[in-house]
Amino acid sequence: MNRSRALKASLLFAALISTTSAASWTGGVDNVSDGSSWWIHRHSATMKFDLSGSVEGDIAPIAITPAGRVLSPYYSGRSDLEANDVRLRERTSALEGTYSSEELIGLRSEAEADVNLTYAKPAGSNVWTITWEENWPVTLNASRTVDYVGKSINDRDFAGNNGDLVGASFLYNGELSRERNVALRLDRLNATVVATNETIVSADVFTTKSTVYDITSHSTGVADLRYRQVDSRGDLINLGEERYSGTYDITRKVEMESVYTNETEEKDWLSCCVGGCSDLDPCEIASWGEVGVFDCACS
């Protein structure tokens, strides 16, 4: 290894990118009566992406002119991967020191299946049910190790999956070693809007997905860890944020999963009630219970 303060690195990358044309779709419901509006936009591709690589070296000043002008030593790297709202984002910047890392990424996505819209308003009711169904699966697996000793390193990442998010930020670390594994999977999406002539009553985006984020680290600066999980309406249901300033050894694994099936809802198979009871309050549909179901009778 040449110690002439020049950056030396050994790199091994193997990447394969296979894509078809990107595909997207947009759905929306506007209620002219009260101006309420709901829209969704999805973007994906039938795609395969693999990356493997390693780097090892010294982050050191280098002379770039015969007169001896020296370029300050630094390392920076970034990666952004996204398919159908399944994301992995990484940012790293380091000052003079020794740096090594290994990374493995595999991304698979498909955007070939039909996207279906159904909408219905039964006669005798003012309730509209509008549903989009998407089967554009995505799988994203990524593992990464980082070892650094030097002046300072900032290393941040987060993994997002259709509203859910897990991430870590290591800032101002003189020493950092971390190992991270991410497994993201998206199976399908069902977006359902319930509206009346007066307003949009509800809008739910049901995604069947799982998110696994596993990290082991040793840090000497600031370590921020966070996660967020949302429900079908985008409302926050689980949240965690932690900050460790100092020297820490951290082990953390986060697993999040949402599974929605296409089971027939009670209000649907009791079509006589929904279709025949014109005074049905759509706001009560969400809390439709046994009493309501079996006491409902069509005259």
Next chain:
Amino acid sequence: MTRLFRFIVPIACFLIFQGVYAIDISFSASSGGGTVGIAGSYDVDDSVGVSGKASASFDGGVSMTDSQSLSGSGDADIKQVMYGSGGADYVLNYALDILGATSIKGTGRSTLTPVAGSASRSVSTTGTSLMTSELSGVQGGDFAGVWSYGQSADVSTTQSVDTGQSVTASQSISAEGLYVWAYGGAIDAYGNWAETSVGVLDGRVVADQEVEAGNSAFANQTAELEGGYGWAWAAAEDEEGNEAWTESYVEDGDITTGQYAAADDGASASQTTVVEGEDGRAESYAEDDEMNRVMTWAMIENGTLETDQMVWAGEDWWFDDEGAVASQHTFIEADRGNATSMAWDDDGNFASTSASMTNGTLETHQDVWAGDDWWFDYEGAEAYQDTFIEADRGNATSSARDDDGNFANTSASMTNGTLETLQGAWAVEDWGDDYEGVEAYQNTFIEADRGNASSAARDDDGNFANTSATMTNGTLETYQGAWAVEDWVDDYEGVRAGQWTMITAENGSAMSRAEDTNGSYIKIGAEVENGSLETNQWVEAVNSARGYQNTSIVGDFALAFCEANNTDRSYFAYVANRIDGNASLEFEGNATVNASEAWANLSSHAEGDRIRGLATSTFGTISDEYWGSCNYDIVAYENGTSGFLAIAKGTTI
């Protein structure tokens, strides 16, 4: 531009006037640079059920299909836009507006790609206060759309639109009510347009319509309607301004029609129509960009009208000709019926032909033309008919007037019988060697209680010529005509009329008269009772007048005469033969009048119970009477200051 605006307005209305209680549902998909989408706005009563399904596919490029259904009763206001972009951008628009329906049933389908789209919509309503259903498409500046409308009506309509190589729209409608109407229109990027429409007040309609735009425009429809007042029409105009339309309507009756209009290097329209009702009419009109115009129509009162009509206006139909053409083939059985065709050229030349009848049948072929450069440099207006009438009364007439005021007419009429005629009239310029003028001819056969055929011409200087044949209770066959011309051969101008006529009847006569600009005239004639008359007559007036006849008469009574009369200077010459009882007359005579003399003569062979020869002038009269068989040579002459009369008779035993 006005028509384009009319097409755009419904689209603009869709964008601007969405219902205040509407729910809008949008769905679009993109891939490979192409986009397709559907947007719908729904303002429907609680009693109306709506369901739909749309599917976006991404295999081999993006595409979208949708299907939907509608059911229930009450009000529904639905607007949909379907579109594709990234190839040949297009937009399809659908609008359905229903008020107060006792029942509603509807379905729809669409298939969309970035370069082509198709959509179909079907809706049936009963007891509807008001309903409209509109489906249209626009692509690359080409537009086509169909509309259905019903007021206090039951309406069932299936509409479709396609884009791709061209934009087409079609609909099938079955409707009954106070007012129902269906319309299809297309206009291409260059301004060629075509439209078709059918409607009825207090009645029913069954119709199929189709329109197309794409470097040209076409519209056609087949329709059946019945009601208090109904109509159907098709029209087209090309980018040059050539225009054509065809139309039929009825009061208290029904129409069955097939109509077509096209704007494609010219404009044309045609119809095959049957009208049955109290009042009915079918008409067609064409006008080229230089104002050559033609029109043809047929009309009835209390009866049936069957007609095939065609009109065209444009250029280069055959070679370099341009102008307008119309034709009709019509059969009428009615209390009253009429078929007429007219032509006007851009210089003011005019020709028309017409046939009419009362209480009977009429069948006619008519053709008219107005234009320029027909064959070589020939231009003008022409009208023809081939007609057969069997009726209480019948008439056929043709006339022409040129831009200088020359006029010619020919006419045939009858009472209680049949009339068959082939006739025409034209007003032309540059026919042959600078010839211009007007002419009218007929070849007619009449078998009736009364019959008449006549032809007349008057030139722009006031010269006039007329020939006519009349009979009672018999047959009349005539070939006759009249013309007023200028620059014929060596600058000849004037008027002429002539006839060859054969009459077999209780009473019959054939007369010809020519009058010059000074009022001097010649008149020749022949009459028969209970027998036959065959005559060949002609007269002319060219600053003077002269005439000739060659006549054969066999009957109870015979008369033939020639008269020349200078009315300005009050002198005349008249010669005649008259036979009473068992008459047979072979007669040849001449008459001439000009500014200086009047002269008439005859040469005849006469047989009969009482034969008379006559010569007369202002100086006196001489006559001869005989029975049996004899030959006459009779002359009358006068020049204002002197004259003579002479009768020479030869007898045979």
